[in-house]
Amino acid sequence: MPKLLALAGGAALAGCQWLVWCYAPEEATLGLMQKIFYVHLPLAWWALISFFVVFLGSLAVLARRSEAADRLCAAAAEVGVLFSGLTLLTGMIWARRSWGVWWTWDPRLSTALVMWFIYAAYLLLRGLDMAPERRRTVCAVVGVAAFLDVPLVFVSARIWRSIHPAVFASRGGGLEPEMKLTAVACVAAMGLFWAALVWLRKRQLDLAARLEAADADED
Amino acid sequence: MDTLYWLLAANAVVWIGFGAYLAFLAGRERALALRLARWERSARG
Numbered sequence: 001m002p003k004l005l006a007l008a009g010g011a012a013l014a015g016c017q018w019l020v021w022c023y024a025p026e027e028a029t030l031g032l033m034q035k036i037f038y039v040h041l042p043l044a045w046w047a048l049i050s051f052f053v054v055f056l057g058s059l060a061v062l063a064r065r066s067e068a069a070d071r072l073c074a075a076a077a078e079v080g081v082l083f084s085g086l087t088l089l090t091g092m093i094w095a096r097r098s099w100g101v102w103w104t105w106d107p108r109l110s111t112a113l114v115m116w117f118i119y120a121a122y123l124l125l126r127g128l129d130m131a132p133e134r135r136r137t138v139c140a141v142v143g144v145a146a147f148l149d150v151p152l153v154f155v156s157a158r159i160w161r162s163i164h165p166a167v168f169a170s171r172g173g174g175l176e177p178e179m180k181l182t183a184v185a186c187v188a189a190m191g192l193f194w195a196a197l198v199w200l201r202k203r204q205l206d207l208a209a210r211l212e213a214a215d216a217d218e219d
Numbered sequence: 220m221d222t223l224y225w226l227l228a229a230n231a232v233v234w235i236g237f238g239a240y241l242a243f244l245a246g247r248e249r250a251l252a253l254r255l256a257r258w259e260r261s262a263r264g
Contacts, residue, residue, distance in 0.1 A: 036226060204251060
């Protein structure tokens, strides 16, 4: 099932290429370069959703000592770090072309980079050699605390002076209907792919946990 | 360098990133399958 979902997501992303290149009109000010938006925005949104899943899963670990929720956190954090890393890289390429620099210490960019480091550190923490119960609790506490930065990334472009555009700053995001449809389709297609990756990774972690439990029983 | 070059670079970065993670998942899948097969052999005696 997750493999089918991954295939559907991959096919949907490929289909979205037609919308991006043939259907959506060229933006008047940014020109052709604005088409990075259709990959940059979905990556960013699904990265934020990944970290929200880590937050919810961490709460479940703390409240119910759920091992399955802990593994969901691990899977979502990995995919979130991948997606936010790609968001930063595509943003840097866009910035280099549009602003003339690879990086600037803008509030949105800085908070997003801090978020990436926090969750990369979270993944390193998960890899440390600790008693499983202790690791689950420590990671759950970090998973809840780490989420503090996520809403900050979302609102940073609006509450501070930022050169990064805020998509929700004006009603409707200031997009042409064709652009809006393309953006929505790209977000949905990326969502399918994101769900497949999280599902696949969670399933692997479940199997690894079962094998470890079976090995422990034999010992 | 023209705009199309930058656009292609951005798309390439995304697909290389996805490809790398899918390769990592495939590697883990293979390792788990081997471990499962070993466990089944040892369970059978």
